[in-house]
Amino acid sequence: MKEKFGIRQFTIYTIVILLTLSCLIPMLNVVSLSLSSSAAVAGNKVGLWPVDLTMAAYERIVNDTQFWRSFGISVFRVFASLILNLFMIVTLAYPLSKSKRFFHARGLFMSIILFAMLFNGGMIPTYLIIKNLGMINSIWSLILPGAVPIGSVILVMNFFRGVPKSLEESAWLDGANPWNILTKIYIPISLPSLATVSLFSIVGSWNDFMSGLIYMTKIENYPLMTYIQSLSVNIAETLQNSSGMSSEQLQSLLAVSDSNLNAAKIVVAIVPLLLIYPFLQKYFVHGIVVGAVKE
Amino acid sequence: MEQIKKTVKKSIFKKDQHFYLAMEQKKQTVKKSIFKKDQHFYLAMMLPGIAFLLIFAYGPMFGLFMAFQDFVPAKGVFGSDFVGLDNFKYLFNLPDIWRVAYNTIFIAVGKIVLNTIIPIIFAILLNEIRVKGMKKYMQTIVYLPHFLSWVILGSxxxxxxxxxxxxxxxFEVVGLDSINFLGSNKVFPHLLIWTDVWKGFGYNSIIFLAAITSIDPGTYEAATMDGASWWQKVRHVTLPGMMPFIILMTILALPGILSAGFDQVYNLYSPPVYASGDVLDTYIYRIGLIGRDYSLGTAVGLIRSIVGLVLIYVSNKIAEKSTNRVMF
Structure with missing residues (x-):
């Protein structure tokens, strides 16, 4: 049935378009800030379009060794975490997907895992464990504590459970051992859900700034997000420590030097996520629907 | 003759029975021994994961004893003095803690409520978009903030x-007074809530959009035949159809009441708005890690974890009662 385009439709379209623009415009603003001259940025002249188009900020980034160092730390961390996470997810999810008849100790291990998800020691005891293990300022402090993503283990476990038992039985009758069954049947069949948890892992470790903040004491060990975060903190601290000028004066003073540079850093930090964004959209939707609708 | 035939057949059957029984038993033992081998395989497989959990999840739980100690790093958990509930007594006498608890609950409840309502509205409206392709582009754009770090969105x-x-x-153009969003205690908590809604409304609408598409189109046709207006259809068909999802998502969000989002708050707050924007997680970070009062920080963390556990239990029970579905 064709409906005519009335006032109601017009209102609905307007609201939805405005909400969509609210997500787009701030991002466009950052991009145009990064492409504008510092003077234009300081004068608050930049809106959706760059003013005095210049690549100066990006040229400064190219020579910023700390930025690339942090970038490298983040990239390494993403890959190392991804490999470790996938290994842990599969090795935990596969035995747990068996019923109690086939894996006698399932109940015990399931409760160990669930309790670790529901209850945690909190920030301070975790910090002290990392410290006692000598991992402060080590890149492993960013990778090892999050090695077992429990939510993802449960998601993949549920997916494994949905694999038809007859497949496994026939493989078993042909003399396949559990390892063969896992690598030849379960893993190939579960690629969509493994893609989902991989993306959870990638986005999570790329975006995390808190572990860098807590476990790293030197700026040269910061992952990218912690490094970018520390830039804005420095501004806030300078603002606080200076008593002579009014905060507005100081704010605009600092804006001259750094706003377009920071915007450029943000843009570069978003790029890797934009590259995998098509996959993100596809598999995150898969993940959220599988996780909530099925059980 | 007949008699003999019968006995012979019987004895043959009997023999067969024995044979089959023996076969069956042999099969069982073979199966059992394979199962036994499988058990070891499964156990070995789980070993690394469980070891990591014991170190990085259960290790810190053991460290919660610090909450009852006057913890000194040099002495460790075993050597530090036991002080009973002193840390908690001290904590509850701090004027800060009640303010922080109030802030946390206010901000978290605001986020839970609006992070349900706004995505529902958005899903209903987005479902009305009929222009081909437009819906898809819009979804691509509104999901984006969800994937970006608060470090980025903060700035x-x-x-x-x-x-x-x-x-x-x-505001200036329109002729309104300017508002110090980031520095005013009146506005700041609302800024936290609404920017969180902004970050997540697109992504959170996915599940509700799925819910709407699962509603039988026949119901809408029937409603149209009865002369129902658009609003009546939303009110009496769409919303009731989404209700199980709405209830489930709300219940699932409940345990988050004590975590108002460290990442977001840390990237937006500053000393002038501690009074309204400081939440449990940032408070633990500041007194525990920056102030190096490990015992006090652990005590706050312990309360937070216990309340979280209780809330999960309660919401699981509610979910069981209202939707016949358990989370765990």
Whole structure:
């Protein structure tokens, strides 16, 4: 049935378009800030379009060794975490997907895992464990504590459970051992859900700034997000420590030097996520629907 | 003759029975021994994961004893003095803690409520978009903020809501007084809630959009035949159809009441708005890690974890009662 385009439709379209623009415009603003001259940025002249188009900020980034160092730390961390996470997810999810008849100790291990998800020691005891293990300022402090993503283990476990038992039985009758069954049947069949948890892992470790903040004491060990975060903190601290000028004066003073540079850093930090964004959209939707609708 | 035939057949059957029984038993033992081998395989497989959990999840739980100690790093958990509930007594006498608890609950409840309502509205409206392709592009755009770190979005928000940011410039044009969004205790908690809604409304609408598409189109046709208006259809068909999802999502969000989002708050707050924006997680970070009062920080963390556990239990029970579905 064709409906005519009335006032109601017009209102609905307007609201939805405005909400969509609210997500787009701030991002466009950052991009145009990064492409504008510092003077234009300081004068608050930049809106959706760059003013005095210049690549100066990006040229400064190219020579910023700390930025690339942090970038490298983040990239390494993403890959190392991804490999470790996938290994842990599969090795935990596969035995747990068996019923109690086939894996006698399932109940015990399931409760160990669930309790670790529901209850945690909190920030301070975790910090002290990392410290006692000598991992402060080590890149492993960013990778090892999050090695077992429990939510993802449960998601993949549920997916494994949905694999038809007859497949496994026939493989078993042909003399396949559990390892063969896992690598030849379960893993190939579960690629969509493994893609989902991989993306959870990638986005999570790329975006995390808190572990860098807590476990790293030197700026040269910061992952990218912690490094970018520390830039804005420095501004806030300078603002606080200076008593002579009014905060507005100081704010605009600092804006001259750094706003377009920071915007450029943000843009570069978003790029890797934009590259995998098509996959993100596809598999995150898969993940959220599988996780909530099925059980 | 007949008699003999029968006995022979019987004895043959009997023999067969024995044979089959023996076969069956042999099969069982073979199967059992294979199962036994499988058990070891499964156990070996789980070993690394469980070991990591014991170190990085259960290790810190053991460290919670610090909450009852006067913890000194040099002495460790075993050597530090036991002080019973002193840390908690001290904590509850701090004027800060009640303010922080109030802030946390206010911000978290605001987020839970609006992070349900706004995505529902958005899903209903988005479902009305009929222009081909437009819906898809819009979804691509509105999901984006969900995937970005609060470090990034924090500076975007600061950019917009600064005293001389775009929003205040707009206010000036319209003739309104400028608002110090990031520095006023009256406005700041609301800024936290609404920017969180902004980050997540697109992504959170996915599940509700799935819920709407699962409603039988026949119901809408029937409603149209009965002369129902658009609003009546939303009110009496769409919303009831989504209700199980709405209830489930709300229940699932409940345990988050004590975590108002460290990442977001840390990237947006500053000393002038501690009074309204300081939440449990940032408080633990500041007194525990920056102030190095490990015992006190652990005590706050312990309360937070226990309340979280209780809330999960309660919401699981509610979910069981209302939707016949358990989470665990």
């Amino acid at each position: 975007v928000v600061v950019n917009l809501f600064n005293l001389d940011g775009a929003v205040n410039q707009l």
